């Protein structure tokens with residue numbers, strides 16, 4: 001169940017208390033709770049356990065684990081057992097060393113506090129001055145002409161690691177991998193329009209763009225766990241060496257699924273074949289106008305529920 005907290009809808013703090021221990025210490029009264037959240041509506045059978053330590057009413061320590069992190073039930077790594085071990089250890093530790101729990105200890109990294117960007121452009125080609133980069137620059141320019149803010153993320157130049165499928169993001173809405181993803185997540189969360197510019201590489205998208213899309217599972221988690229909804233519209237502009245629609249079959253599926261997963265409402269993609277050399281796209285009649293028109297159509301007010 002989603003719950004309103006501080007003006008925002010969030011999925012945290014809504015679970016059932018499974019265990020509770022109150023400890024009186026010279027540093028104050030501590031409450032240790034083991035909370036169970038059924039996240040089965042996000043993924044089948046997903047259960048999250050949270051162990052939290054409160055000093056009076058302030059949360060000073062939180063440990064979270066979910067069933068998708070552990071390999072099997074009824075083993076040493078069973079999620080519930082792990083949470084219970086943490087609960088027991090915290091009961092002992094708070095009683096023995098309460099001074100260590102007088103200030104909140106936060107282990108999640110906040111996202112960077114940059115201002116919202118209207119149009120976020122994910123440029124997926126490794127070629128800095130290739131066809132996708134040119135298309136990205138047209139979109140960037142079109143945004144400026146419309147009086148909107150935009151940012152091109154040149155993904156190849158960023159430190160992006162692949163998703164490791166740990167499902168830790170479903171605990172508190174944060175990914176534990178330390179790289180350049182946070183500004184992308186922050187930008188996508190606040191964007192009105194998301195444009196993906198990409199070449200076809202061996203039938204699909206280049207590896208770094210695929211890594212970014214996989215890592216956006218983190219955004220899916222933030223939507224479901226923290227209620228941070230993405231309200232963007234999406235546009236795919238893809239280029240390929242071969243002519244016709246065949247080279248784009250996989251790319252449209254992959255990018256379409258990425259957008260669908262995040263609730264981004266995508267427009268009809270712009271697919272441009274017959275391009276091999278960098279900047280060939282500039283020489284094709286009508287392509288620039290077509291890309292700009294597709295973006296402008298997305299910016300126009302639309303009837304949406």
Ligand SMILES: Cc1cc2nc3c(=O)[nH]c(=O)nc-3n(C[C@H](O)[C@H](O)[C@H](O)COP(=O)(O)O)c2cc1C
Pocket residue numbers: 125126127129130131132133198199200201202203204239240241242243247275276277278279
């Ligand atoms: C590694 C690699 C794989 C490619 N695979 C395909 C492909 O499967 N089908 C296709 O039509 N073009 C393929 N291409 C051609 C590119 O899609 C094409 O050159 C495109 O214009 C490059 O865009 P860019 O300038 O934005 O990098 C491939 C190119 C490279 C470098």
